[in-house]
Amino acid sequence: NIMDIHRASRVxxxxxxxxxxxxxxxxxxxxxxxxxxxxxxxRDWTKVARIMEKAWARYQxxxxxxxxxxxxxxVNHEKDPNEPxxxxxxxxxxxxxxxxxxxxxxxxxxxxxxxxWPYRVEELxxxxxxxxxxxxxxxxxxxxxxxxxxxxxxxxAVLQYDVLRDEIDSADIIINAYSANDDHDTFSEAxxxxxxxxxxxxxxxxxxxxxxxxxxxxxxxxxxxxxPLMKSTVVAQVAEILSSYxxxxxxxxxxxVRDWVYGDKSExxxxxxxxxxxxxxxxxxxxxxxxLFNFLHLTTSYCTIQPWxxxxxxxxxxxxxxxxxxxxxxxxxxxxxxxxxxxxxxHIQNHMPILQNSTGSFLKGKPQSPPKYILPYFxxxxxxxxxxxxxxxxxxxxxxxQCHTDSSGKPMPNYRKCPVSWISDHGVRGQSWWMxxxxxxxxxxxTWTLTEPHxxxxxxxxxxxxAAGSSLELAFPNELQPISNVAIFYKQSFSKEWADxxxxxxxxxxxxxxxxxxxxxxxxxxxxxSGYHAKDLMEMSISSMQLNRTVNVxxxxxxxxxxxxxxxxxxxxxxxxxHDD
Numbered sequence: 001n002i003m004d005i006h007r008a009s010r011v012x013x014x015x016x017x018x019x020x021x022x023x024x025x026x027x028x029x030x031x032x033x034x035x036x037x038x039x040x041x042x043r044d045w046t047k048v049a050r051i052m053e054k055a056w057a058r059y060q061x062x063x064x065x066x067x068x069x070x071x072x073x074x075v076n077h078e079k080d081p082n083e084p085x086x087x088x089x090x091x092x093x094x095x096x097x098x099x100x101x102x103x104x105x106x107x108x109x110x111x112x113x114x115x116x117w118p119y120r121v122e123e124l125x126x127x128x129x130x131x132x133x134x135x136x137x138x139x140x141x142x143x144x145x146x147x148x149x150x151x152x153x154x155x156x157a158v159l160q161y162d163v164l165r166d167e168i169d170s171a172d173i174i175i176n177a178y179s180a181n182d183d184h185d186t187f188s189e190a191x192x193x194x195x196x197x198x199x200x201x202x203x204x205x206x207x208x209x210x211x212x213x214x215x216x217x218x219x220x221x222x223x224x225x226x227x228p229l230m231k232s233t234v235v236a237q238v239a240e241i242l243s244s245y246x247x248x249x250x251x252x253x254x255x256x257v258r259d260w261v262y263g264d265k266s267e268x269x270x271x272x273x274x275x276x277x278x279x280x281x282x283x284x285x286x287x288x289x290x291x292l293f294n295f296l297h298l299t300t301s302y303c304t305i306q307p308w309x310x311x312x313x314x315x316x317x318x319x320x321x322x323x324x325x326x327x328x329x330x331x332x333x334x335x336x337x338x339x340x341x342x343x344x345x346x347h348i349q350n351h352m353p354i355l356q357n358s359t360g361s362f363l364k365g366k367p368q369s370p371p372k373y374i375l376p377y378f379x380x381x382x383x384x385x386x387x388x389x390x391x392x393x394x395x396x397x398x399x400x401x402q403c404h405t406d407s408s409g410k411p412m413p414n415y416r417k418c419p420v421s422w423i424s425d426h427g428v429r430g431q432s433w434w435m436x437x438x439x440x441x442x443x444x445x446x447t448w449t450l451t452e453p454h455x456x457x458x459x460x461x462x463x464x465x466x467a468a469g470s471s472l473e474l475a476f477p478n479e480l481q482p483i484s485n486v487a488i489f490y491k492q493s494f495s496k497e498w499a500d501x502x503x504x505x506x507x508x509x510x511x512x513x514x515x516x517x518x519x520x521x522x523x524x525x526x527x528x529x530s531g532y533h534a535k536d537l538m539e540m541s542i543s544s545m546q547l548n549r550t551v552n553v554x555x556x557x558x559x560x561x562x563x564x565x566x567x568x569x570x571x572x573x574x575x576x577x578x579h580d581d
Contacts, residue, residue: 011120026286052299089175098144151178162577163418251290420574478556483577487545492539499532505529
C-alpha cells in the first residue's frame with residue numbers, strides 16, 4: 001500500500017511530519033520508474049532463499065515474543081539463545097553514503113548517517129512491519145560503514161584486513177556503493193579495482209558454515225558536472241559487466257532520475273545545483289525506495305521461479321518426470337491406468353512435459369554442472385576458451401581462507417587475522433579506538449599529533465612548523481598472535497599544499513618484548529609513498545607490506561612513518577595481520 005510506505009517514510013525526529021509533501025512528491029515521481037533501476041539479477045538463488053528463510057524466522061519470532069522498547073527494558077531483557085537474528089545488511093561507500101550533503105538546514109535531527117539512505121532503508125523496512133519501536137533490531141539491521149574519501153580499493157582492504165569485522169563478519173548482504181568515488185583514470189583500472197572488491201566480498205567465511213553474502217552494486221554517480229559524460233559511465237559499465245559475469249546484483253539510481261538531472265540544471269532534489277558528488281535529501285530518500293524495490297523484486301522473482309527447482313544442482317535447473325523411475329505419490333501403482341494417472345499428477349506438479357525416454361544424437365551435449373567456485377579473473381583479453389579452460393581446470397581457483405584452529409585442532413570462528421586494525425572516520429567507535437584503545441597495543445613516540453576527533457577524517461599528522469625528517473613511531477609489544485603483514489591507510493590529495501609530500505613506511509622487528517630506548521630493531525619491510533596525486537579529489541590509499549620475518553608473540557614491532565619532503569601527510573588507519581589472503 002503506497003500510503004503505508006509514505007507513513008513509514010517519516011524520519012523519527014520529524015514528529016509533525018513537516019516533510020510530508022516533499023516525501024509524497026518524491027514517492028510519486030520515483031515509483032513509476034523503479035523498474036529502470038534493475039540492472040542484473042543473481043545467478044545463484046540459494047542466497048536469496050537463505051535470506052528469505054532467515055527473514056521469515058525473524059518475523060515469526062517477533063510476532064510471538066515481546067521485545068524491549070526502551071533502553072531500560074533492554075537492560076533487564078534476558079537474551080533468548082534461540083532468538084533468530086535479523087537480516088544483516090552492510091553498506092560500504094564514501095561521502096555520499098555517509099550522508100554528506102543530505103541534511104536539510106531546518107531539520108537538525110536529520111543529519112549525517114541519520115539522513116543517509118542506508119539508515120532510511122532500515123527504518124522503512126522495520127517501520128513497515130511495525131517493529132521500529134523495538135529498542136533492539138527488527139527484521140533487518142543495516143550497518144552504514146561509509147568512510148569519507150574511500151573507493152572500492154579501500155573497501156577491498158577493509159574486507160581483507162578485518163578492519164570492521166564486527167559488522168561485516170555475519171553479513172547476509174554487502175552493498176558496494178562506492179561509485180561516486182570510483183573515479184579511476186581508465187576502464188582497465190576501474191575494472192581491476194572494482195573486481196578485486198567483488199572477489200574479496202564473494203569469499204565464504206573460513207570457519208562458519210554459511211555461503212558468501214549476496215553482493216549488490218549501486219550506481220549513483222553522475223560525475224562532477226565538468227568531465228565528459230562518457231567518463232561518468234565507466235563505473236556503471238564495469239559494474240554491469242562484472243555483475244553479469246559473477247552472477248551478482250546491480251542496481252542504478254542514475255537510470256531512474258537521469259533525464260530530470262540532465263533536463264534541469266538548477267534542480268536539487270536528485271543531484272545538486274553544482275553537480276557535486278554529494279546530492280541532497282531527495283537523492284537519499286529516492287535511493288531508499290530504489291533499494292527496497294530491488295529487494296522486493298528479488299523476492300518476487302525468486303517466488304516466481306522457485307517451482308523450477310532453481311536450488312537444485314541440475315543444469316539446467318529443471319526436474320523432469322522420468323517414467324523409468326516412477327515416484328508414486330499415494331499408493332503403489334498396480335495397473336497401467338494407476339501409473340498413467342500418477343504420471344499425469346507428476347507432470348502437473350513439475351510443470352514440465354513427461355519425458356518419453358527417447359534417444360538420438362540431438363540429446364548429446366547437454367550442459368554439465370559448472371564448477372562451484374568463483375569464475376576466473378575477468379580481464380579485457382579473456383576469451384571464451386580461456387575462461388572455460390581456467391575455470392574447469394581449477395588452475396585459477398582461489399585459495400580458500402583457512403579456518404584458524406586452537407592447539408587441539410578445534411576451529412576458532414572468532415579468530416581475527418588482523419588483531420589490531422582501525423580506519424579513520426568510522427564514527428565515534430573508530431575515533432575513540434585511535435585515541436584510547438591504541439595505548440593498550442602501542443607506545444607512541446613521535447613529533448606528530450592526532451587531529452581532533454570531531455574533525456572530518458581524523459588521523460596522525462606532522463606537528464607544525466615542519467621539521468625535515470620528522471617521524472611518527474608506533475611500537476607494538478606483541479602479546480596477541482604472530483604478525484606477518486602490515487597495512488597502512490594514508491591520505492592522498494591534489495591540493496598545492498600537498499605537493500612534494502613524500503614519506504617512507506618502515507616496519508622493524510625485535511626479539512625482545514621491551515620497547516624501551518635500548519631495544520635493538522631490524523627492518524623487515526618498507527615502502528615509499530606520496531601524499532600527492534593528480535586526481536581532482538582527496539582519497540585514501542593503502543600500503544600493504546609483507547614482512548620478511550614474522551613478529552612472534554613475545555617479540556615487538558615498530559612502525560615508523562618518516563616525512564622526507566613536503567609539509568603535509570596523514571596516517572588514517574593501520575592493520576597488523578597474521579596473514580594476507
